[in-house]
Amino acid sequence: MTVVAQGLQLGSLHVATPVVLAPMAGITNAAYRRLCAEHGAGLYVCEMITSRGLVEGDETTRRMLVFDEAEQVRSVQLYGTDPTYVGQATKILCEEYGVAHVDLNFGCPVPKVTRKGGGGALPWKRNLLGAILEAAVAAATPYDVPVTIKTRKGIDEDHLTYLDAGRIAQDTGCAAIALHGRTVVQAYSGEADWDAIGELVEHVDIPVLGNGDIWEAADALRMMEHTGAAGVVVGRGCLGRPWLFRDLAAAFEGTGAQATTLPTLGEVAAMMRRHAELLCEHMGEERGCKEFRKHVTWYLKGFRTGGEMRRSLGLVDSLAALDTLLGALDPSEPFPVGELGAPRGRQGSPRNKVVIPEGWLDDTDGLGEGCVRPLEDVDAATGG
Missing domain, CATH: 1.10.1200 (Non-ribosomal Peptide Synthetase Peptidyl Carrier Protein; Chain A)
Incomplete structure (x- = not known):
C-alpha cells in the first residue's frame, strides 16, 4: 500500500488522521469515544440525536450530549427532516455545547426512521435535502463550525441518490460528504460498493469519506487507494476492538501499513x-x-x-x-487471528422493501408532505 494521508481538512477543522468513528446507537457515548481516542488519532462522533428533541429540551436527548473531559474536539451527528428544527438544533450545538463539527444523518436504514421520510430515504427529496443543509450551514457559519453529511447510495439500486446528494452538499456549503457504499434496502448485508465511493469522488470537489467494510487498517488503505477518498469512516469494525484506531494511525503515518495489533x-x-x-x-x-x-x-x-x-x-x-x-x-491466550478481516456486528439479510411514506417515490423535487415539522418520535441514536 502506498497511501500516506496528510490528515483531513473539514472547513476550519483539521483532523490529524483521516479516520472518523461512525456514530452508533448505544455505542459511541463519551466513554467509548474516549477509549478509542486513547488508542489513536481521529474524529470521534457522538451518538446521533434528534434535532426536534434537542430544540424542545427533551431530557433524554440532552443527556446524550455528554462529553469526556479529555474530549477536546466535540463532534455530534443530528437527525432531522425539518429545516427549521435542524437549523435551530445546529445553533444550540454550536452555542451551548461548543461543538467543533456537526454531521447530518441521511443514511439510517431503520424502518421507524425511513417511514417518516428520514435517514436514507430523505435524499430522494432533493429540495428538502437542500433546504435542510442550507439551514444547518447558515446556523453553523457564525461559529466557524463545519457541517458534513453522511448518506448511502440510495433507497435501492433503482432509486440512487448519492450523486445528487453530493452535488447538493457541495452547493449548500457542506465541508464534506461520507458515503456508505450500500443502499437502504441492503441495510448492513452484502458487500459495500467502493466503486460508488470513487464515482462520488470524481463528481464533487469537497472531500469524500468512504464507509463500509473496513475491518482492518489495510482495508482503509485499500479503500482510499481504490476510491481516491479523503478519509474513512469506521463503524462496526471497531466493535470490541478500540485498538483498531492504533493500527489506523500507524497505517496513515506510513509507519505500519501492514501492522495489525494482536492483543493477548x-x-x-x-x-x-x-x-x-x-x-x-x-x-x-x-x-x-x-x-x-x-x-x-x-x-x-x-x-x-x-x-x-x-x-x-x-x-x-x-x-x-x-x-x-x-x-x-x-x-496468555493469543488473539484469534481467524477473526481478522471478518465482519463484526450486525449484518443480516437485505430487506424485502424499504418502508417509506406513501407516494414518496412519485416526486424527487418536493419537500415531502409530512416531513416539515414532523413528530420525530424515533429513538435518539439510530446508526446509519
Whole structure:
C-alpha cells in the first residue's frame, strides 16, 4: 500500500488522521469515544440525536450530549427532516455545547426512521435535502463550525441518490460528504460498493469519506487507494476492538501499513476493564456495568472463554465482580487471528422493501408532505 494521508481538512477543522468513528446507537457515548481516542488519532462522533428533541429540551436527548473531559474536539451527528428544527438544533450545538463539527444523518436504514421520510430515504427529496443543509450551514457559519453529511447510495439500486446528494452538499456549503457504499434496502448485508465511493469522488470537489467494510487498517488503505477518498469512516469494525484506531494511525503515518495489533486475552481483559471503568465514571457503577454488558461478545469474539464465562460477564453488575471474572481468564491466550478481516456486528439479510411514506417515490423535487415539522418520535441514536 502506498497511501500516506496528510490528515483531513473539514472547513476550519483539521483532523490529524483521516479516520472518523461512525456514530452508533448505544455505542459511541463519551466513554467509548474516549477509549478509542486513547488508542489513536481521529474524529470521534457522538451518538446521533434528534434535532426536534434537542430544540424542545427533551431530557433524554440532552443527556446524550455528554462529553469526556479529555474530549477536546466535540463532534455530534443530528437527525432531522425539518429545516427549521435542524437549523435551530445546529445553533444550540454550536452555542451551548461548543461543538467543533456537526454531521447530518441521511443514511439510517431503520424502518421507524425511513417511514417518516428520514435517514436514507430523505435524499430522494432533493429540495428538502437542500433546504435542510442550507439551514444547518447558515446556523453553523457564525461559529466557524463545519457541517458534513453522511448518506448511502440510495433507497435501492433503482432509486440512487448519492450523486445528487453530493452535488447538493457541495452547493449548500457542506465541508464534506461520507458515503456508505450500500443502499437502504441492503441495510448492513452484502458487500459495500467502493466503486460508488470513487464515482462520488470524481463528481464533487469537497472531500469524500468512504464507509463500509473496513475491518482492518489495510482495508482503509485499500479503500482510499481504490476510491481516491479523503478519509474513512469506521463503524462496526471497531466493535470490541478500540485498538483498531492504533493500527489506523500507524497505517496513515506510513509507519505500519501492514501492522495489525494482536492483543493477548490478558491485554483484551485490561481494555475491557478500562471500558467499564469509563462507563461507570460517566453513568454511575450500576448503569455503567449494564451498558458494558453489550460489549462482552465483541471483545471475546473468537477467544476460547466458554459459554458460562460469557454468560457471567453478560450479567456483571459491579466493577468488583468484573475484576473477579476477568481475573479468571487465561491472560496468555493469543488473539484469534481467524477473526481478522471478518465482519463484526450486525449484518443480516437485505430487506424485502424499504418502508417509506406513501407516494414518496412519485416526486424527487418536493419537500415531502409530512416531513416539515414532523413528530420525530424515533429513538435518539439510530446508526446509519
